[in-house]
Amino acid sequence: MKKRVMMLLTGILASAAMLAGCSGSKGLETDALSISVYKGVEIPEVDKPVEATDEEVEGAIQTTLQMNATQEEITDRPVEEGDTATIDFTGKIDGQEFEGGSATDYPLTIGSGVFIEGFEDSVIGHGIGETYDWPGKFPDDYPSAEVAGKDVVFTITVKSIAKSSLPELSDNFVRSVSKKSENVEEYREEVKKQLDADNTENYEDQVNQAVWQKVLDNTEIKKYPEDEIKEISDSLIEQYKSMAEYVGKDYETYIKEQMGCSVEEFEKQVEDVAKSSLKQSMVTEAIASKEKIKIGDKEYEEQVKTIAAEYGYEDVEALKEVIEEEELKDMALNNMVRDWLKEHSVQVAKE
Numbered sequence: 001m002k003k004r005v006m007m008l009l010t011g012i013l014a015s016a017a018m019l020a021g022c023s024g025s026k027g028l029e030t031d032a033l034s035i036s037v038y039k040g041v042e043i044p045e046v047d048k049p050v051e052a053t054d055e056e057v058e059g060a061i062q063t064t065l066q067m068n069a070t071q072e073e074i075t076d077r078p079v080e081e082g083d084t085a086t087i088d089f090t091g092k093i094d095g096q097e098f099e100g101g102s103a104t105d106y107p108l109t110i111g112s113g114v115f116i117e118g119f120e121d122s123v124i125g126h127g128i129g130e131t132y133d134w135p136g137k138f139p140d141d142y143p144s145a146e147v148a149g150k151d152v153v154f155t156i157t158v159k160s161i162a163k164s165s166l167p168e169l170s171d172n173f174v175r176s177v178s179k180k181s182e183n184v185e186e187y188r189e190e191v192k193k194q195l196d197a198d199n200t201e202n203y204e205d206q207v208n209q210a211v212w213q214k215v216l217d218n219t220e221i222k223k224y225p226e227d228e229i230k231e232i233s234d235s236l237i238e239q240y241k242s243m244a245e246y247v248g249k250d251y252e253t254y255i256k257e258q259m260g261c262s263v264e265e266f267e268k269q270v271e272d273v274a275k276s277s278l279k280q281s282m283v284t285e286a287i288a289s290k291e292k293i294k295i296g297d298k299e300y301e302e303q304v305k306t307i308a309a310e311y312g313y314e315d316v317e318a319l320k321e322v323i324e325e326e327e328l329k330d331m332a333l334n335n336m337v338r339d340w341l342k343e344h345s346v347q348v349a350k351e
Contacts, residue, residue: 133155
């Protein structure tokens with residue numbers, strides 16, 4: 001009887017240990033933090049990437065043509081739709097100029113829709129050197145409450161007119177903008193492949209970010225390294241003090257004007273930013289240690305290439321000139337951990 005009871009107890013304890021092991025294997029705990037779940041985190045299903053349409057391909061090609069357009073100066077006619085007119089303008093409300101209502105040598109593309117309704121159309125038909133008054137009205141929902149819904153008179157002077165000329169989509173043009181394609185047909189295929197790659201990358205980024213955020217949400221920091229918080233905070237505050245000095249203002253005034261809060265409130269925000277940064281580093285290191293994710297020379301160089309491309313650097317050497325190796329290694333490790341988490345995540349289908 002005793003033997004049977006002991007065997008049952010042993011079985012129950014073993015089962016409990018197995019259950020605890022399953023649960024624990026999805027999270028981890030250290031002296032500094034606790035992550036309830038990091039392995040197999042669930043996120044809402046992200047829409048799969050779709051194949052680029054012919055319309056999207058043509059749209060991308062049209063954008064490239066526009067980027068390579070040349071400007072032709074116009075001197076023998078007035079402004080027309082689609083022209084870029086260089087103008088001076090001064091706006092007045094109740095006879096008084098207002099902040100942000102004036103500009104000199106402003107390049108306005110007619111039809112761009114960047115000004116209030118009617119402004120751009122008023123320029124059409126005016127020639128170089130003409131000055132005229134245009135009465136308008138700011139919409140009631142205009143972002144600036146000071147001028148929203150108010151009548152305004154703009155004095156506008158046309159100084160020059162230019163017209164964009166798009167290059168012809170030819171084999172010669174293709175060879176000038178592409179290193180892979182020799183003709184228009186090949187270029188269309190190249191653009192489609194790039195759009196498809198962009199769609200896939202965007203999908204992967206969405207999943208990656210959702211998983212990482214879920215892991216951060218599942219993390220409780222028990223104790224932050226106070227010296228590192230202070231180091232990061234002091235560095236950020238010093239940057240703002242330098243900017244204040246550069247524009248000839250004291251630190252307190254600069255913070256109030258630029259951030260819209262007191263120094264005390266601002267420095268509390270800085271401390272929160274420091275903690276957020278440290279939390280990500282602590283989570284990265286804890287998971288890397290638990291899952292034995294390490295950076296060898298090969299992995300490091302691959303990650304640095306990825307980071308350089310992501311941040312728009314010309315090459316790896318240009319990146320290394322502005323970011324120290326230790327920081328690059330931290331970024332590389334974070335990328336590797338996030339990729340690992342994504343691979344071990346679960347997408348829950350939408351209802």
